[in-house]
Amino acid sequence: MTSLTSLLKTTHKGSYPAISPSRPELSQVGRTVLITGGSTGVGYAIARGFAQASASRIIISGRREEVLKAAVGKLVDDFPKVQFVGKQLDVADLQGTDELWADLGRQGITVDVLVLNASSPSHPQPILEAGFDKIWQDFIINVRTLLVFAEKFYKQPSEEKFLVNLSTMAIQDWNNIVPEIPGYGLTKSAGTLLIQQIAKDTSPKDMQVLSFHPGSILTETVRRVMGNISDSFDFDGYDFDDEDLCGHFAVWAASREAEFLHGRFMWAAWDVDELRKGEIRKLIDEETYYLQIGVKGLT
Template identity: 40%
Template sequence: MAAHKDFDLSSLANMDTAPATFTMVSHNSTYGAIDPARPELAQAGQTVLITGGGTNIGKAIATAFTTAHAKTVIIVSRNKAVLDAAVEELKSYATSIASPTTFLSRSVDVSKDDEVVGLWDWLAAEDISIDILVLNAAYFAEAKLLHNLGIESLWREFEVNVKGPLHFAEKFQKQKDFFKSPKALLHVTTGAIHMLKNPIVAARPSYPLTKSTATFAIMQIADAYKPDQLQVLNFHPGMLYGDGWRAFGITEDMLPFDSLDLPGSFAVWAASKEAHFLHGRYVAANWDVDELRTGDFKKHLEENPDYLRLAIVGVRETGRAY
């Protein structure tokens, strides 16, 4: 993949790493509080569905739920061969740690209505009820300014990054006996939604546009539920190396990239009761969860309903946005 011709690599020296430095302590890999092997985070009996689950972040999340002994992990993506390979890898890992987790996969393009409907019809026919839905599938359009990208490419990004998650969330909530037991809805968003001056983000503005739209929509879903009914959380997975960085000529040794086990472990913690206090908010996997639930962070979360949420701040004297 050729490097993006307009990107100046010297700008990396001043790159904003705000998502990683919000709490005093930040993390680049998994750590004790979010370790999926903790008994308090056990996911026994839970069935987990992960979009974009065959590679990278999605597969790391599937691995972490395997560590937490989820009953079943279902991964979906467009590429059947990738899914098949991921399932074999996950099965091998489960055997190595004596995890009882079983695995299913299904080839689905999250932007295609008939394929999404077909997936949920299949789940219903098999009497499979999803307890935890992880919305991880994402699409990157070319690194161009919005007015140069073309409406077709831009709308393709909206279909995958906005329509897809909302369609899955709708089907999830319409399951039979949805309220019979607590559920969790996790959306893998991006710190790019609040880092628009970052040179990488500025070069690909369609991505934060679509991801912020989806993040805001997921927050509205959260407003309709209490966390003991449906726990909802948007989270930035960390700064993870992949094709998006290669497109700018950035190599893995140029920046302090995070480990994939960070978002994997964080997802398990985010689906647990320990994360109830963050219901409806945006957080980064790098942030220290012990800090978030104490001191000033706890005070802000309890007193300010807009804290760590998307909003227009300052249009009312109260500081609350509507």
Template identity: 35%
Template sequence: MSFGDKLPFISTLHHAPYPAIDPRKPTSSAAGKTILITGGATGIGFATARNFAVAGASTIVLLARREETLQKAASELSAAFPSTQFLTYAASITDEAEIQKVFSSVRQTARNKDVDVLVTCAAFIKVGTPLTGTSLSEVKTTFETNVLGNLIVVKAFLDTPKDEGKVIVDITSYASYMAFPQAGVYGASKAAFSYMMRHVQHEHPDLRVYTLHPGAVWTPAGADIGFTKDMFTDEEDLPAQFIVWLASQEAEFLKGKFLASHWDVTELMANKEAFESDVDLSTIGLRR
């Protein structure tokens, strides 16, 4: 199928959180788990950290490039959720040696000595230039971050004896599956990594991998490329709470799928059999 706004059996689209994805639900509990979020100090990453804390996560790891931003985020979260352990690491996801050190440190420092859920929010985005007018250095930077950098993080996450119970939620973009004017390089990089995640799911059947389009959410990255808040219709807690729900056992039947935070999870669960019987349903790729 080609991706539009929704699957054929989805009739309800959301722009704000709703009860079915409330992180306070017992079925969404993250108690005892360690969550690592790249790009976790701002935007959707920060909202995701906050909502995993609401869900009772034991340890939440924030990884971003700027130390000052990380400390501000950790201070705010620690004050609101004193029972959760917050760890911060200033590093670029493109630095393989540094990322390996981060995961090694987390596995020594986190309360459960492991990483259970990885959320890949970090990305490089620059749009507004036609594909043929984009410099090769910009193409290289985009793919180094959005493909190679994210792969470095996933490899470090999977450097563990067992995959069972582990979850990856990769944050993608509308531009990864729809032709978006003057966003060809960014869209291609996000599509490339989303397709890689399909392979990771097939190669690690005990792992749960999800690719999520977060919706139209205002973030600092949007401001950096000239977007204004009135261009965005979705609350940041919508994708954040959807991510917490994806990490729960309720969403196990959706592993390997491409999803949108707008979609109603009650309707998704009502069509569980459709997802389980069609390996290509809600995925990126060519259709016969």
């Protein structure tokens, strides 16, 4: 089986020049970016990345009002030239989601980049022990939310759109992560397959689509989930990735440099120059379903 380290010769644990938001080729000047679940963790790192790339407006949604206000306040202080908008929203709330997009329409605001980051981390239990209510709630957040936001994003009257979906290595690592949190692997896999199918039916010129695993970022969600799985997990001793890796990779994913990965699943750690020019590029160009979800062993 191909591993993370054997797939590419070069991987990263932090940001590097090719994905730097200061590169002119990755500039987000003039764009409006909407990030779900953007007030903490990976979503906040991505908001900061787009601000470093000079996005004109960054809208972040979050469930907890005080946490959202604090995040927006910090971003405003750090990036005074960028307009930040906080929207309190539970992405599972269909009425609230409708109101968010309707309000943007009334203000004449078109979203150019949609980052689907909000997710449910699921439960460290077998699926049938967790039960229908918990698992179905994971489907609502990790699958239905993606469809609702992607549809509203796509139907905007704009010429160029970039959809970036935060997926997870749990959709591929059946031996290690999935047995511990099976509901998470199941629903994130379904959500990533949904985004993959949307990409298949959509030209990247109309809406460029890419899913990626952000890496091992120490967030409050990771602390909670890993704490539930193991009381002895060594957070201080684990070699976590720098959060700028996922934040800057998301900016690169919303550029035309990433168009050749339309509909594919990536790791933020993978070196983008090697992806674009190395042996793996040949596989991406020649094999339609390479780095996509399917049934291994069947043609």
